[in-house]
């Protein structure tokens with residue numbers, strides 16, 4: 001019994017001499033570990049005569065607790081002391097230069113989307129988010145696209161099943177918006193569209209913007225004037241523009257807009273007056289309302305803006321390309 005009582009004093013003495021956490025851990029295993037005197041004693045407790053056994057058991061347990069307690073206290077004391085010493089001893093060299101953090105930039109497609117939406121928001125257009133997965137009705141039927149139109153062909157379009165597809169055009173947003181919102185309407189919608197194409201001017205995914213205006217007495221002049229303003233704002237100079245008659249199933253009349261760059265006409269926008277059939281599909285009274293729609297490919301505009309000859313640069317994530325637009 002007296003050995004057990006002495007144990008606590010021995011621990012205290014050793015703790016007093018310990019200088020670091022390593023010493024402390026050694027003391028811990030020496031007095032409390034598997035091979036410690038206390039553990040061995042516990043294993044042999046059945047050899048003590050039954051009269052004294054309970055007293056011995058209690059004494060062993062209490063001693064264990066006491067040892068754990070003083071070791072823990074000493075650990076806290078040591079950790080604090082080590083920290084304080086390191087704060088005093090460590091010197092910070094404030095003359096060392098800091099690490100530079102390089103700042104990223106916007107992708108040219110993102111900046112173009114921001115520029116374009118800024119232009120249209122100033123004209124009171126609302127930018128509505130769209131869906132990339134569409135159904136037959138919104139992508140084709142409601143836009144008056146005939147059932148045998150080539151764009152419905154699985155060779156050109158990513159069908160997910162017979163009804164559902166990756167949208168081929170943002171024009172589907174005209175339908176989605178008009179279905180739930182009564183005119184007057186003034187919206188733009190940006191987003192990814194998908195077509196099975198891959199070469200220097202086409203990628204299977206690219207970005208489009210769709211615009212739609214439905215109001216009282218809207219005519220072609222409103223459309224033409226707005227497009228001229230938009231193009232000179234986007235390219236930041238006066239540009240030569242031509243409106244060429246064209247055909248889209250959802251507009252009548254339909255036009256394509258070309259701009260003159262380096263003595264060449266480049267097609268940039270498709271547009272026209274919204275086809276009465278489309279308006280009727282959406283229960284809009286064509287005697288009261290008329291409107292125009294327009295759609296453009298963002299990559300194409302940015303390629304012209306910066307004289308880029310291959311659309312695939314946009315998606316290669318090559319920093320040498322991207323850094324030029326910071």
Ligand code: DAH
Nearest residue numbers: 169171270271272293294295
């Ligand atoms: N959706 C057409 C396309 O992807 C572009 C377009 C043409 C949109 C005429 C329009 C429009 O709103 O009126 O080629």
